[in-house]
Amino acid sequence: MLTIALPKGRIAQETMELMAEIFNAEFKFESRKLILETPKFTFLNVRNQDVPTYVEYGAADLGVVGLDVITEKELNVLDLLDLQIGKCKVAIGIKKGDKLDWSRPDIKIATKMVNITKNYFAKKAVGVEIIKLYGSIELAPLVGLADAIVDIVETGTTMRENGLIVAEEIMKSSAHLIANKNSFFEKKSEILDLYSKLKEAVEKRA
Numbered sequence: 001m002l003t004i005a006l007p008k009g010r011i012a013q014e015t016m017e018l019m020a021e022i023f024n025a026e027f028k029f030e031s032r033k034l035i036l037e038t039p040k041f042t043f044l045n046v047r048n049q050d051v052p053t054y055v056e057y058g059a060a061d062l063g064v065v066g067l068d069v070i071t072e073k074e075l076n077v078l079d080l081l082d083l084q085i086g087k088c089k090v091a092i093g094i095k096k097g098d099k100l101d102w103s104r105p106d107i108k109i110a111t112k113m114v115n116i117t118k119n120y121f122a123k124k125a126v127g128v129e130i131i132k133l134y135g136s137i138e139l140a141p142l143v144g145l146a147d148a149i150v151d152i153v154e155t156g157t158t159m160r161e162n163g164l165i166v167a168e169e170i171m172k173s174s175a176h177l178i179a180n181k182n183s184f185f186e187k188k189s190e191i192l193d194l195y196s197k198l199k200e201a202v203e204k205r206a
């Protein structure tokens with residue numbers, strides 16, 4: 001029996017569609033239920049940012065989470081497979097018409113992804129002040145809280161509707177299958193079996 005933590009919403013739904021294709025069965029959470037038990041798998045319906053926690057502590061053997069979250073949190077888990085769903089990018093956004101002078105000493109960047117931002121600017125040898133926010137990041141440059149943002153861009157709608165443009169792309173992201181290290185050794189054959197089936201299904205879609 002494998003326990004799999006899925007992030008609430010579209011990625012959970014798409015992962016379960018992938019599983020449905022493979023196992024020829026329907027997987028669906030009942031309205032407000034957070035656990036779905038099936039003969040082979042137990043699915044947990046958790047917040048996106050919490051998936052790694054369930055997997056790191058071994059409350060879930062496997063999880064599905066964005067590469068951006070894996071990178072941001074420097075997780076102690078095994079990154080098994082790019083599921084090629086939930087594709088997006090992490091990018092720097094600025095107000096349309098603005099031009100950022102990276103040599104300025106007092107640039108402020110608002111983001112919920114502090115580590116990715118810190119590492120990106122450290123590599124460029126640019127000193128910035130990072131302002132941590134928890135959501136609605138696009139608001140920050142509009143009201144003068146920050147000069148730029150580092151955030152997820154999926155369709156680009158949020159930036160566009162708020163008069164922002166992508167100035168630089170930092171990384172591409174998509175949902176990955178991750179595993180708890182102990183689970184991987186204790187349940188290796190079950191995990192590898194699911195891994196190879198998922199890999200085949202992902203490759204078939206590409």
Ligand code: PRP
Pocket residue numbers: 134135136137138151152153154155156157158159
């Ligand atoms: C994410 C992200 C952007 C938006 C990008 O926010 O932080 O705001 O989605 O998507 P788009 O390019 O398709 O418009 P989320 O919906 O997770 O909410 P949050 O701002 O509260 O984190």
